[in-house]
Every structure is written in C-alpha cells, then in structure tokens.
Amino acid sequence: MSATNERLLDAAENGIRLSGYHAVSFRDLADELGIKSSSVHYYYRQKEDLGVALVDRYSKRFFADVEKRAETAGTDEERLRAFCQTYRNALTGSDRICLCGMLGAETCGLPKALADRVEAFFNANIAWISDALNADMPADKRAARAAQILATLQGAMMVATSLKKHRLFDDIVGALFEKPKS
C-alpha cells in the first residue's frame, strides 16, 4: 500500500470518527493530502469502497491490538481488561469515538456493504468478549453480558466525547469491573 493511500485512509478515518460518514467528502480528503479529488477516486472508485477498506483496516488493527494486549493476561478478568484497554486507547489516543461506533449509529444511511462490515465487527466483538467471560457462566448469560460490555464501551466513548470529559470513560468502564460489596 502506497504512502498516499495510507494517508488517505488516515484522513478519512479521522474525519468519519469525528463527524460521521456523510460529513466527509473526497474534496476535503484531497485538500488535506494536497492532491486532487480525482486522485482519491484513483484509489477508491466510490466512497463506499473507501468506507469498506476503512472498516477492514480498522477491524484488523483493532483485533491485533486486542490480541497483543491479551497475550500477557493471565486471568479471564485480565483478558477483559485488556479488551477494554484497546477501546480506551482508541479514545484517549485520538479524542475520537470508535469508527464502527459512528458507522453503527448511521447504519440506516450507509451503503449495505458498509453496514454489513460494521455488523460483522460488532459480532466479532461480542464473540471475543464471550470467550473471555468466566466459563462457569451459562452460555446465554455470557452473550448478554458480552453485549452489555460492548454497549457500555461504545456508549461511554460517545457520552465522554460529547461531554468533552474524557475521564468519564474511565469512570464508566471502571464501574464495569467493580466487585459488588458482599
């Protein structure tokens, strides 16, 4: 992949994570890179293609990061914390919500191929978390708990950036791990 292509994906990812799919235009991306918008079409024939490539790269990087962090984790809870840390890093490293969080909200207004990738990302998230949950939890409860963790992470990013209080993300996710007083 060429350097320009990579810069293109970077710019598009930033823009979408900040303001949404429909708020990002080929012209803006081209201007940011110092090229012409027709050159953007050279890399991605349609905007939809750019979106799909974006989610693919994002998803690949995301799970690579999760796996890397989970490698050194001993317990189930440590694996879960590693997962949440990937989200946290995505937020605090860029002040932007998850790419798929944004696209997930916009689902109904997206090209089908793009919406399908986002759906796949979420399903993979839930599958990963389910695996990390304590095995003595019944299977159906594991799925619900996994979905809850995913929803909390996504919602926490959205609320925290919207309120411009990034610490809120930590507070929210921290409460997720709190042991109930016995």
Add this chain to the structure above:
Amino acid sequence: MSATNERLLDAAENGIRLSGYHAVSFRDLADELGIKSSSVHYYYRQKEDLGVALVDRYSKRFFADVEKRAETAGTDEERLRAFCQTYRNALTGSDRICLCGMLGAETCGLPKALADRVEAFFNANIAWISDALNADMPADKRAARAAQILATLQGAMMVATSLKKHRLFDDIVGALFEKPKS
C-alpha cells in the same frame, strides 16, 4: 404550532435518528411533506435552527415521559426502571436510536448551538439518574454509576439497531439490574 411545522419536525427527527444530521436535507423533508424546500426555510431559517428546535422538543418530551413513568414508582430501583423504560420505548416504538445519541456521536461536525443542547440533554440525564440512585451511595460513585447507566442505554440502542436485533436492548438493560449472586 401549525400542523405542517409539526410534521416537519417529525420528518426531521425520523431522518436524523435513522441516518444522522448530515444525511437529512431540506429538500428531502420538503418532498416528504409535499411542499417546497423554500417553505421549510419559512419555519426554520437555517438547518441549525431546525436542529435546535428538534432537540428542545425531544428533550421536553423525553423528561415528561420519564416523569410520568416515575410517578407510580415506589422504590429507587423502580424509578430507575421507569427511566430505562422511556429509552426502551423510544427504541422499540420507532426502530431508531435516541436523537441525542446520534447527534452526540456527530458532535464535532455540528453547529455549536446544537452540540451544546445535546450536551445539556446528557447532563440532565446523568443528573436525573443520580437522583434516583440509592442515597447511601457516595456522591462521586453515584455520578459514575449514572454515567454508566446512560452510556449503557445509548450503546445498547446503537448496537441493537446496528445488529438489527432489538431484543438485544432488553438483554443488555436487563443485565444492568441483575442482582449479583451472593
């Protein structure tokens, strides 16, 4: 407020909750109502004004519904459940995520006046939930727990609609109230 004005707000709210602020145009709204886009400008000079009016109406209706449901609630937990029920009804009654959930994700791409209203909506949410939380919880933990509940609700709407599994919302929110096994 005239009937046309009301239909206008309805159409705009539906569109934004489905696909986002930038995906909704005055022309589309006008077409849906069977009027001209210039007539939309008669009611709202700028798109920003329409957005602000939309959040104001949404917020007013939202808290009216919450209060109505909470009226008959005896315990703190019942009040909280009433709050969540308002969200659930917004989702299942329309297959759309929260208006402010969508706008919150798009915050960085919105006119400031609009982003401010969304922020105010979330702050009011957190304040309401905090009040409903058990008073013997320390104040700072109440705020974190309130933010967590809000984030979970918002995230649950997004994930559930994105995966087209609306039952998932109930599973997620249900897990929020689950008593830990002692």
Add this chain to the structure above:
DNA sequence: TGTTACCTATCTAACGATAGATAGACACAA
C-alpha cells in the same frame, strides 16, 4: 361597509458552493 394594511403560508426561480464521479492527458519509473 369598504378599504387599507399586515400576517401566514406557500410558491417559482435562482444563487454559489459542493457533492460524487468520469474521461483523458501527462510524467515517470520499472
């Protein structure tokens, strides 16, 4: 009563800006 003035709600028509997209030429490197 008749007239004048304003208000409401809509229209036609157009503005400049921007959207996504395409065709074809050019330069350069393998």
Add this chain to the structure above:
DNA sequence: TTGTGTCTATCTATCGTTAGATAGGTAACA
C-alpha cells in the same frame, strides 16, 4: 513499453440559502 500515480477539466446532481411573487386570512380604521 507498460503500469502507476497524478493532473486538468468537466459532468450531473444536490446542498443550504435567498429573493420576490402570490393568495388567503385577519384586523384596524375611515
């Protein structure tokens, strides 16, 4: 010479927005 990457130039469609006309209703006034 073939492919890669970028350009110029352009297209059609749509964006938010504005100006100005029109018709009907209401209210004040002579």
